[in-house]
Amino acid sequence: xxxxxxxxxxxxxxxxxxxxxxxxxxxxxxxxxxxxxxxxxxxxxxxxxxxxxxxxxxxxxxxxxxxxxxxxxxxxxxxxxxxxxxxxxxxxxxxxxxxxxxxxxxxxxxxxxxxxxxxxxxxxxxxxxxxxxxxxxxxxxxxxxxxxxxxxxxxxxxxxxxxxxxxxxxxxxxxxxxxxxxxxxxxxxxxxxxxxxxxxxxxxxxxxxxxxxxxxxxxxxxxxxxxxxxxxxxxxxxxxxxxxxxxxxxxxxxxxxxxxxxxxxxxxxxxxxxxxxxxxxxxxxxxxxxxxxxxxxxxxxxxxxxxxxxxxxxxxxxxxxxxxxxxxxxxxxxxxxxxxxxxxxxxxxxxxxxxxxxxxxxxxxxxxxxxxxxxxxxxxxxxxxxx
Amino acid sequence: xxxxxxxxxxxxxxxxxxxxxxxxxxxxxxxxxxxxxxxxxxxxxxxxxxxxxxxxxxxxxxxxxxxxxxxxxxxxxxxxxxxxxxxxxxxxxxxxxxxxxxxxxxxxxxxxxxxxxxxxxxxxxxxxxxxxxxxxxxxxxxxxxxxxxxxxxxxxxxxxxxxxxxxxxxxxxxxxxxxxxxxxxxxxxxxxxxxxxxxxxxxxxxxxxxxxxxxxxxxxxxxxxxxxxxxxxxxxxxxxxxxxxxxxxxxxxxxxxxxxxxxxxxxxxxxxxxxxxxxxxxxxxxxxxxxxxxxxxxxxxxxxxxxxxxxxxxxxxxxxxxxxxxxxxxxxxxxxxxxxxxxxxxxxxxxxxxxxxxxxxxxxxxxxxxxxxxxxxxxxxxxxxxx
Numbered sequence: 001x002x003x004x005x006x007x008x009x010x011x012x013x014x015x016x017x018x019x020x021x022x023x024x025x026x027x028x029x030x031x032x033x034x035x036x037x038x039x040x041x042x043x044x045x046x047x048x049x050x051x052x053x054x055x056x057x058x059x060x061x062x063x064x065x066x067x068x069x070x071x072x073x074x075x076x077x078x079x080x081x082x083x084x085x086x087x088x089x090x091x092x093x094x095x096x097x098x099x100x101x102x103x104x105x106x107x108x109x110x111x112x113x114x115x116x117x118x119x120x121x122x123x124x125x126x127x128x129x130x131x132x133x134x135x136x137x138x139x140x141x142x143x144x145x146x147x148x149x150x151x152x153x154x155x156x157x158x159x160x161x162x163x164x165x166x167x168x169x170x171x172x173x174x175x176x177x178x179x180x181x182x183x184x185x186x187x188x189x190x191x192x193x194x195x196x197x198x199x200x201x202x203x204x205x206x207x208x209x210x211x212x213x214x215x216x217x218x219x220x221x222x223x224x225x226x227x228x229x230x231x232x233x234x235x236x237x238x239x240x241x242x243x244x245x246x247x248x249x250x251x252x253x254x255x256x257x258x259x260x261x262x263x264x265x266x267x268x269x270x271x272x273x274x275x276x277x278x279x280x281x282x283x284x285x286x287x288x289x290x291x292x293x294x295x296x297x298x299x300x301x302x303x304x305x306x307x308x309x310x311x312x313x314x315x316x317x318x319x320x321x322x323x324x325x326x327x328x329x330x331x332x333x334x335x336x337x338x339x340x341x342x343x344x345x346x347x348x349x350x351x352x353x354x355x356x357x358x359x360x361x362x363x364x365x366x367x368x369x370x371x372x373x374x375x376x377x378x379x380x381x382x383x384x385x386x387x
Numbered sequence: 388x389x390x391x392x393x394x395x396x397x398x399x400x401x402x403x404x405x406x407x408x409x410x411x412x413x414x415x416x417x418x419x420x421x422x423x424x425x426x427x428x429x430x431x432x433x434x435x436x437x438x439x440x441x442x443x444x445x446x447x448x449x450x451x452x453x454x455x456x457x458x459x460x461x462x463x464x465x466x467x468x469x470x471x472x473x474x475x476x477x478x479x480x481x482x483x484x485x486x487x488x489x490x491x492x493x494x495x496x497x498x499x500x501x502x503x504x505x506x507x508x509x510x511x512x513x514x515x516x517x518x519x520x521x522x523x524x525x526x527x528x529x530x531x532x533x534x535x536x537x538x539x540x541x542x543x544x545x546x547x548x549x550x551x552x553x554x555x556x557x558x559x560x561x562x563x564x565x566x567x568x569x570x571x572x573x574x575x576x577x578x579x580x581x582x583x584x585x586x587x588x589x590x591x592x593x594x595x596x597x598x599x600x601x602x603x604x605x606x607x608x609x610x611x612x613x614x615x616x617x618x619x620x621x622x623x624x625x626x627x628x629x630x631x632x633x634x635x636x637x638x639x640x641x642x643x644x645x646x647x648x649x650x651x652x653x654x655x656x657x658x659x660x661x662x663x664x665x666x667x668x669x670x671x672x673x674x675x676x677x678x679x680x681x682x683x684x685x686x687x688x689x690x691x692x693x694x695x696x697x698x699x700x701x702x703x704x705x706x707x708x709x710x711x712x713x714x715x716x717x718x719x720x721x722x723x724x725x726x727x728x729x730x731x732x733x734x735x736x737x738x739x740x741x742x743x744x745x746x747x748x749x750x751x752x753x754x755x756x757x758x759x760x761x762x763x764x765x766x767x768x769x770x771x772x773x774x
Contacts, residue, residue, distance in 0.1 A: 147665055150667075151666050151667075154666075275666060276664065276666065276671075276675060276678070276684070277663065277665055277666075278663075278664055279538050279662060279663065279664075279685075279687075280537075280538075280686075284663070285686070288663060288684055288686055291663070291684045292683065292684050296679065297678045297679050297684070299666045299667075299672070299675055300666075303679070
């Protein structure tokens, strides 16, 4: 209500005391700290600006033109002044051996980019890989039974051996088994944390944490040093499902956080799978509820693959259908370049020439369009619009 | 192919050497013995004749008027001559303390009457009851685990305590547990056999068989003395599902007969429920497959009741929707009486007067229309068309 009563005229129309940083990563950190700017608002900025951190340079009028952007965000951007803190954080992050992967970076997970509230940036310990696009989340009870652990192991072994990345939350119980099995099978695994990625939580998973960071990735949207507070975990769960084609719930009581992950999966249009167990086992009650609600009952990795395989293939076709038109939110620059490439495949130099844009801007737009599935690269660094 | 080449002119146009029996039950036994007359053809006769055994008195031309009736059936009816055998069988049945319940009898189970291939008659040891309309089948593996037996007991106890009749096949394992639990809970139970109802099969269930017959019913479509041959059981399974609102499969291997019962349930538009178990247990594999195919996962009796309760209530409404028109197969007599009762509620004498039909014919038609849900009785023996 307060926000609705705010008036644009109350916004300081000049840039704030400290000018925006030249360094892109510092600007990304700053963007993730802007008061009133949540992940949903961020996505609106990202849909409007090819580089959302350019919002710091935008006038109040330009920001007001971003569809459905809260006035509070405009205010927050205009008044942002903590450039020094952002810059210092970047130094700390680097010292901690942590990478920052902004939303527009090519290594930002493509599926996560599609959700309604993607983090503006990810803190990553380890490396994200393009092959993580083929990811399945395996989650479950912290107090798993020997049965649940056995099934989690069998499923993850099967998925890993077929090249699927196993995503989980590094918690005790099923999560830990999932990561460990993926690692033991020489597969990739990603842990999404509800704390900073600079330290292991829970502490007894310190060894596991190191192993994941070594060959996979530990990620979080929370700044390094953030403590694992209970209220971080529900939001963290949307990353687990957001990274994945589907979520497998192995054992879950009726109040399990795994059920939250499953709801996020449904909201995000991802598959939900659940492992049955014996009637009367409280640890299977949540999984059984999911199955009654429509989750697919899973016995083997094949049951999962059968369901997601069609999504892996026709995705290109689905993208192709969208090629004729860019979304309303696409920038004028993107439209111009896309139009050029719809005529015929072009080398990057030809695009620069044809568009009249500077080389970095062209690279940026090409990358963005490619990541969104509107372009593809042909051999010889030529680009063509997807049909 | 042979049948198609047959010509009506080859059919003996006169009644066969022995005239049809005056006794209705003998005629019903005879009808169930007519060469070429299966349960699907029988249903065609039942849709055409208020009393299907009248088919023995029908001329070839009248039989040829029954929609889609195979010529072989017409032949079989016209040539039927084993009246003595039928009459002798009736005596044997009576001596064995077995009842014959023909399709048109008011105690013939209403739900079973609706399936595509209902038996012309049931052999019944014990008693069928109107409350058996609220029936759930509980079936499963003959070599059930202790877990399966426990869940079957819990489900049947819950269902029986809420007045549901438990239907099963009296086999070893889950079937036996289902009947026994219903009996122990003072509930009703029906065993549908793949052999004659005059003896227990399997023999170790002799005691159980006696208990079921005492307070519930043991039924079969097979003549008394029929041995439990393997090929009888698939057809028997359609009776288990046909009697029931839904079928619960407790434990089932991938080749279990319970899966056949579940398919019949689907064909008949009945609910299918399955009890989950641990992944890796071969006894749960069939149940898990059913769940993946859409069967409802069941943990407690409530899960079943939730699903079937709406069917118990709106059934009257659904029937009401059909009141304006009788099916095409309805006899002229039924149409006439139904039209009278659509005007206003009438006493049976008024219907006799209004229709001009003899009293037994009116009673027969009223009963049939009532059983099919087109009429209801009001206090004071008045009849009214359902709206």
